[in-house]
Amino acid sequence: xxxxxxxxxxxxxxxxxxxxxxxxxxxxxxxxxxxxxxxxxxxxxxxxxxxxxxxxxxxxxxxxxxxxxxxxxxxxxxxxxxxxxxxxxxxxxxxxxxxxxxxxxxxxxxxxxxxxxxxxxxxxxxxxxxxxxxxxxxxxxxxxxxxxxxxxxxxxxxxxxxxxxxxxxxxxxxxxxxxxxxxxxxxxxxxxxxxxxxxxxxxxxxxxxxxxxxxxxxxxxxxxxxxxxxxxxxxxxxxxxxxxxxxxxxxxxxxxxxxxxxxxxxxxxxxxxxxxxxxxxxxxxxxxxxxxxxxxxxxxxxxxxxxxxxxxxxxxxxxxxxxxxxxxxxxxxxxxxxxxxxxxxxxxxxxxxxxxxxxxxxxxxxxxxxxxxxxxxxxxxxxxxxxxxxxxxxxxxxx
Numbered sequence: 001x002x003x004x005x006x007x008x009x010x011x012x013x014x015x016x017x018x019x020x021x022x023x024x025x026x027x028x029x030x031x032x033x034x035x036x037x038x039x040x041x042x043x044x045x046x047x048x049x050x051x052x053x054x055x056x057x058x059x060x061x062x063x064x065x066x067x068x069x070x071x072x073x074x075x076x077x078x079x080x081x082x083x084x085x086x087x088x089x090x091x092x093x094x095x096x097x098x099x100x101x102x103x104x105x106x107x108x109x110x111x112x113x114x115x116x117x118x119x120x121x122x123x124x125x126x127x128x129x130x131x132x133x134x135x136x137x138x139x140x141x142x143x144x145x146x147x148x149x150x151x152x153x154x155x156x157x158x159x160x161x162x163x164x165x166x167x168x169x170x171x172x173x174x175x176x177x178x179x180x181x182x183x184x185x186x187x188x189x190x191x192x193x194x195x196x197x198x199x200x201x202x203x204x205x206x207x208x209x210x211x212x213x214x215x216x217x218x219x220x221x222x223x224x225x226x227x228x229x230x231x232x233x234x235x236x237x238x239x240x241x242x243x244x245x246x247x248x249x250x251x252x253x254x255x256x257x258x259x260x261x262x263x264x265x266x267x268x269x270x271x272x273x274x275x276x277x278x279x280x281x282x283x284x285x286x287x288x289x290x291x292x293x294x295x296x297x298x299x300x301x302x303x304x305x306x307x308x309x310x311x312x313x314x315x316x317x318x319x320x321x322x323x324x325x326x327x328x329x330x331x332x333x334x335x336x337x338x339x340x341x342x343x344x345x346x347x348x349x350x351x352x353x354x355x356x357x358x359x360x361x362x363x364x365x366x367x368x369x370x371x372x373x374x375x376x377x378x379x380x381x382x383x384x385x386x387x388x389x390x391x392x393x394x395x396x397x398x399x
Contacts, residue, residue: 001038001042001139001140001141002134002138002139002140002141004137004138004139005038005041005042005138005139005140005141008034008037008038008139009034009035009038012030012031012032012033012034012035012037012038013031013035014031015027015030015031015034016028016031016032016035018031019031037137037139038139038140041135041137041139041140042139042140045133045134045135045140045141045142046142048085048133048135052076052077053075053076053147054073054074054075054076054089054129054131054146054147055073055074055075055076056071056072056073056126057071057072057074058070058071058072058152059072063119063152063153063154063155064154064155064156064157065119065120065121065154065155065156065157065244066118066119066120066157067118067119067154068115068116068117068118068119069115069116069119069154070113070114070115071113071114071115071116071152072111072112072113073089073101073103073111073112073113074109074110074111075087075089075103075109075110075111075131075146076108076109077108077109077110085133085134085136085137085138086102086133086134086136086138087102087103087110087131087132087133087134088100088101088103088131088132088134089101089102089103089112089129089130089131089132089146090128090129090130090131090132090143091126091128091129091130091148092126092127092128092129093124093125093126093152094123094124094125094127095122095124096116096124099114101113101114103131116152119154120154120244121154121155121156121157121244121247121248121291121292122154122292122293123151123152123153123154123292123293124151124152124153124154125150125151125152126148126149126150126151127148128145128148129145129146129147129148130143130144130145130146131143131144131146132144153288153289153292153293154292155288155291155292156244156247156248156251156288156291156292157248158248158251158255159248159252159384159385159388160252160255160256160259160385161252161253161255161256161385161388161389162389163389164253164256164388164389165345165374165375165376165388165389166318166320166345166374166376167374191204191207191215191216191217192215192216193213193214193215193216194213194214194215194216195216198216202216202217203215203216203217204216204217226257226262226263226264226316226317226318227257227262227263227264227265227316227317227318227319227320228264228265228266228267228312228313228316228318228319228320229250229253229254229257229264229265229266229267229320229322230267230269230302230305230306230313230320230321230322231246231247231250231266231267231268231269231291231294231322232246232269232298232302232321232322232323232324232325233246233268233269233270233294233295233296233297233298234269234296234298234299234300234301234302234323234325235296235297235298235299236296236325237296237323237324237325237351238296238324238349238351238354239351240354241354241380242324242349242350242351242353242354242355242380243294243295243296243324245349245354245378245384246322246323246324246349247291247294248384249322249347249349249378249384249388250266250268250291250322250347251266251287251288251291252384252388253320253322253347253388254266254278254287255278256388257278258278258279258284263279264277264278264279265277265278265312265313265316266278266287266290266291267305267312267313268290268291268294269298269302269305270294270295270296270298271295271297271298271299273300274290274293275312276289276290301327301329301330302321302323302330303327303329303330303332303333306319306330306333306334306337307333317342317343318342318343318344318345319337319342319343319344319345320344320345320346320347321334321344321345321346321347322346322347322349323346323347323348323349324348324349324350324351326346326348326362326364326365326368327364328364330364331364331367331368334346334368334371334373335367335368335371335373338371338372338373339371344373345373345374345375345376346365346368346373346374346375346376347375347376347377347378347388348362348365348375348376348377348378349378349379350378350379350380353379353380354379354380365377376388
């Protein structure tokens, strides 16, 4: 019952008591009428048609950060003895809070629409949804829970890159190209008996010594990703706008390699490690979803992840790390990879510059560049296409 309904019921009871105490017959119809209306409206909302299904839709299938998102809602009502007077939709959206929308229409379906202005990148979940039914006089109200399983994804706005700063690392001083594209590797699958005429290079000497006869390696083709992009989503690093830039950078680098028809894989080092490839339209859609939902909530340092040689990112032929934290252990790990002639590059997003704290001076970046590792630096206000191009240099990073 609404406050208006409680007031009507209270006035009716008071009027009845006053009529009885004073013997005023004129007050009896007023008192009885107010009480009857309160009871009838209470009965009305319980006999009204209840919402049974809700459908949400938007004007476009894809939404990117900064877009205005128009949302439409259709609520189907079950059959009832009387129609509801008014239906209001109450929703709680993650990151956006509560909102109310009046539903309009006749018959079994009522609808509404609203606009979410300039949404940032993210994954927005409808956590709770209720339909509030009122009688035509607004005296009684009842809430009905609705299915809330609905998610809105807002993708990061990526930039197209004609060239990458990391391309300079693929060229040797003499002008020759390093061999970065190797379609596959070979992993040991099993061992078997040596066959007449087979090369002794494939002999598995440990098994041969154990069994007392020549045993050879049975190898299987193990495809490897050409490029791995590692997005550092560790808690305590970049947050807010600076983390959004981290996501935008990782997605743009991934897009650049995908446009070159290179097999690429994205790993988000968050609380849950999300992995997505970008070798086709379906894969690319999945990669955008992973980027949209990325949050800085990871607990495992990047250097520990790279130390695990069984990890598909560490095994990739080429590695690009996107981070806002360059510690000494990460620097050592990347230099070791470079010395092993495995291509690596790094994009550093200066989180300090996004908090009004000027520019952070990371000595680790100088060590990486001195080791011949391509480094790009992105600060607040920088144009991503320029920052990620071949023009990045020590002067640009620290000038």
